[in-house]
Amino acid sequence: MRLLSAFVVFVACLFVHVTPAFAQATINVANEKSLPRLDKNGNQIAKRPLTLNPEAVNYQDCLDEQQIQFTLIMTGFEANAVIQVWAANGGVDCGQQINRASANQLCWQVAPNVPLTQQVDVKVPVRNIMSGASPFQANKTDNTVNACGKVDLTNLVVQFLYFSPGNTAAAASKKDVPIVVDTVGPNPPTGLKALPGDTRIQVSWDNISGEGGVSALTGVSAYCDPAQSAAPTTVTVDGSCTLVPNEASTSTDAEVDGEAGTEEDAGFTEVCTDGGTQTVAGSDCSSPNFVNADGTPVVPSAEFNAKYQCGSITGNAGTTVVATEVGGVPLTNGTRVAVAVAATDAYGNVGRLSSPVCETPEQTNDFWGGYRAAGGQAGGGFCATSGPGSPAGSLAALGMVVAAALSMLRRKLEGRR
Amino acid sequence: MKRMLMAGAAIAGVFAAHDASALELGTPAREHPYASSQNFALELRFGPYYPQIDEEPGLTGTPFKDAFGDKARFYLGLEFDWQVLRIPYVGTIGPGLSVGTVSMSRQAVTKSGRESGDEYTLHIYPMSLSAVLRADTFWRGAGVPLVPYGKLGLGYGIWRASTTGGTSESNGVAGKGSSWGTNVALGLAFALDALDRGATRNMDNAIGINNTYVYAEYYWLSLNGLGGQKALHVGSASWVAGLAFEF
Numbered sequence: 046m047r048l049l050s051a052f053v054v055f056v057a058c059l060f061v062h063v064t065p066a067f068a069q070a071t072i073n074v075a076n077e078k079s080l081p082r083l084d085k086n087g088n089q090i091a092k093r094p095l096t097l098n099p100e101a102v103n104y105q106d107c108l109d110e111q112q113i114q115f116t117l118i119m120t121g122f123e124a125n126a127v128i129q130v131w132a133a134n135g136g137v138d139c140g141q142q143i144n145r146a147s148a149n150q151l152c153w154q155v156a157p158n159v160p161l162t163q164q165v166d167v168k169v170p171v172r173n174i175m176s177g178a179s180p181f182q183a184n185k186t187d188n189t190v191n192a193c194g195k196v197d198l199t200n201l202v203v204q205f206l207y208f209s210p211g212n213t214a215a216a217a218s219k220k221d222v223p224i225v226v227d228t229v230g231p232n233p234p235t236g237l238k239a240l241p242g243d244t245r246i247q248v249s250w251d252n253i254s255g256e257g258g259v260s261a262l263t264g265v266s267a268y269c270d271p272a273q274s275a276a277p278t279t280v281t282v283d284g285s286c287t288l289v290p291n292e293a294s295t296s297t298d299a300e301v302d303g304e305a306g307t308e309e310d311a312g313f314t315e316v317c318t319d320g321g322t323q324t325v326a327g328s329d330c331s332s333p334n335f336v337n338a339d340g341t342p343v344v345p346s347a348e349f350n351a352k353y354q355c356g357s358i359t360g361n362a363g364t365t366v367v368a369t370e371v372g373g374v375p376l377t378n379g380t381r382v383a384v385a386v387a388a389t390d391a392y393g394n395v396g397r398l399s400s401p402v403c404e405t406p407e408q409t410n411d412f413w414g415g416y417r418a419a420g421g422q423a424g425g426g427f428c429a430t431s432g433p434g435s436p437a438g439s440l441a442a443l444g445m446v447v448a449a450a451l452s453m454l455r456r457k458l459e460g461r462r
Numbered sequence: 463m464k465r466m467l468m469a470g471a472a473i474a475g476v477f478a479a480h481d482a483s484a485l486e487l488g489t490p491a492r493e494h495p496y497a498s499s500q501n502f503a504l505e506l507r508f509g510p511y512y513p514q515i516d517e518e519p520g521l522t523g524t525p526f527k528d529a530f531g532d533k534a535r536f537y538l539g540l541e542f543d544w545q546v547l548r549i550p551y552v553g554t555i556g557p558g559l560s561v562g563t564v565s566m567s568r569q570a571v572t573k574s575g576r577e578s579g580d581e582y583t584l585h586i587y588p589m590s591l592s593a594v595l596r597a598d599t600f601w602r603g604a605g606v607p608l609v610p611y612g613k614l615g616l617g618y619g620i621w622r623a624s625t626t627g628g629t630s631e632s633n634g635v636a637g638k639g640s641s642w643g644t645n646v647a648l649g650l651a652f653a654l655d656a657l658d659r660g661a662t663r664n665m666d667n668a669i670g671i672n673n674t675y676v677y678a679e680y681y682w683l684s685l686n687g688l689g690g691q692k693a694l695h696v697g698s699a700s701w702v703a704g705l706a707f708e709f
Contacts, residue, residue: 240579241572242626247579367579367626409570411582412529413623413630413637416694419525421518423694424635427620 069121070207072128072220075164076116080222083168085110097263097393101225102171104394107193108346113174115167115222117159117205125210126217128159130167132174133183135200135223140216153177153186155203167205174201175226194344198227198392230344230396231262231388239384239404242367244376246404248356248384249365262361264389268345268398269355269371270332271382330403332383342397345387350395355384381405486548489672496663500672500708503543503558503596509702510534511564513586514684514695530584535564537702543594545708551599558594558613563587570625580626586696587620588683590645601673607656609675613647619685619696641685641693649679651706675706 074080079100084090090111092099102111119128131139131152139145139152155173159165175196176186201224206216236251248267334353335343343349355368355376368384370376383401390396417424489500512534515526539562546556563585570580592615600606623630623637630637654674655662665671680701687693 240577242578242580245627407572407574409572409578409580411570411625411630412525412584414632415525415529417632417635419521419523421521421525422692424637424639426636426638427640
């Protein structure tokens with residue numbers, strides 16, 4: 046009996062002292078639905094508006110090397126336990142060793158081991174989180190700027206794994222935090238067309254497609270590059286000769302080369318014009334600033350927007366943008382401009398630029414210009430009505446007379462009642 | 463202008479000196495058959511509008527027609543009348559204020575004749591403050607559902623010429639302003655109440671509308687600056703139709 050009692054006590058002690066972490070260690074993340082964002086230096090920054098999925102990671106977040114701060118609150122942990130931070134696609138359990146350390150591993154580590162304290166802030170770079178997502182692999186991660194613009198809409202999970210002391214094979218406890226990553230914007234619009242306006246250019250398009258279709262779009266921006274559009278070219282025009290009737294040849298305005306026009310047949314004279322140079326508008330349209338070194342279209346960043354954005358619309362219903370200024374400088378009439386557009390998705394990603402079209406702003410006609418040119422005298426603003434010739438004074442006097450008469454009549458009628 | 467002032471003074475004199483014992487303030491309620499008191503009228507107004515801009519003296523050519531063509535523009539307006547007095551055996555008379563809107567746009571072309579993305583637009587907001595006389599004695603006295611009426615007063619129009627970039631400007635003169643003028647109108651209203659008197663009484667009981675009319679009116683809104691002002695002639699001589707309610 047004593048032996049049995051001793052065995053029971055031994056087993057109980059073994060259970061209490063050997064496996065308490067497995068039974069009790071917990072990891073929670075404070076304010077999980079709205080995690081703080083930090084810049085690359087660790088300073089907290091403002092997030093995107095709620096309409097642009099601020100909790101997700103987009104292209105600009107990746108470029109900016111943002112970090113996500115997870116505040117872990119841990120209980121029941123043991124000394125010498127290990128807490129690791131991994132990431133994987135949704136549905137993959139990084140707690141299993143085969144997913145972390147094998148030729149076919151599906152998880153990738155995103156941060157150093159977490160210190161064992163009751164509350165700790167873990168800062169995880171967004172590039173680390175997406176570094177193993179498609180098109181990259183868990184065992185061939187890329188957390189450089191190269192990753193930005195490569196990972197399309199993907200549901201990832203950051204997993205905080207608790208390993209009991211001496212047991213790093215299987216996590217004794219874990220906490221999953223889902224993170225959506227999308228660094229690829231929509232396709233550029235098709236059917237781009239530009240029309241000139243007075244110090245502006247109207248850009249329109251036919252259709253935009255992309256992930257989720259048009260409903261996933263939140264806007265379209267136009268980009269202008271006045272300096273780099275294809276310039277007009279100077280071409281050499283050869284001289285030419287034509288036969289004209291003798292009567293007509295005396296009245297033509299064409300410059301006649303007397304030496305060349307020596308042959309006369311049956312009442313016709315050969316008239317030749319001199320060759321020379323002629324300025325011809327460039328027929329192609331391109332901008333070296335709108336393509337990368339490898340020839341692929343630029344994907345606009347915040348820096349690119351500040352430099353080249355010249356108009357935008359929000360929502361997904363519009364098909365027209367009016368470009369008015371670029372980099373704070375208004376477009377000017379007579380300056381040829383290359384214009385391209387890019388769409389923005391629900392995560393704030395701007396897609397790659399369309400092929401540019403070129404147009405030159407030019408003064409336009411309007412009713413008012415025609416009216417004034419025809420001798421019209423009106424205009425100048427609403428206050429102009431109080432100028433010379435305005436009947437305002439006389440009208441005011443008339444109004445007072447009528448009001449006084451009505452008032453007298455009303456008094457009479459009320460008196461009668 | 464002097465003539466206008468004299469006419470105004472004459473009208474005021476008539477009102478002030480007339481033996482007012484026959485006049486009534488508004489139209490009082492009656493019990494058999496029941497009718498609530500009637501003091502106001504509201505008109506919903508629709509019709510074609512032909513701005514008279516090209517009639518401005520001194521203009522060479524027809525800049526309005528050249529810019530917008532000569533088709534009619536759609537006018538939409540409201541008029542609110544205060545039927546201050548009832549003249550026995552004649553009808554009601556009182557001031558009426560009308561406001562409306564007319565606008566027109568065209569696609570611009572560049573100076574070199576190329577298609578442009580710009581538009582140019584002219585917005586006009588015609589208004590008038592008139593004395594309105596509605597001779598409803600035929601309808602109220604004889605049961606003939608026709609009410610001829612006339613309006614005489616001042617007209618006023620606010621206007622703005624603009625392009626895609628905002629208010630137009632030519633040699634530093636902004637394309638916006640206002641124009642004074644006169645308003646004269648003659649119309650004929652048909653009382654719909656004649657079609658269903660029961661429904662009319664119910665509507666009067668429920669919401670206080672005494673009469674409902676369809677009407678047609680011809681008006682001369684001459685916004686020419688009253689002879690002195692350099693005004694854009696944005697008035698029109700045209701007809702208008704719509705629904706009217708007295709309450």
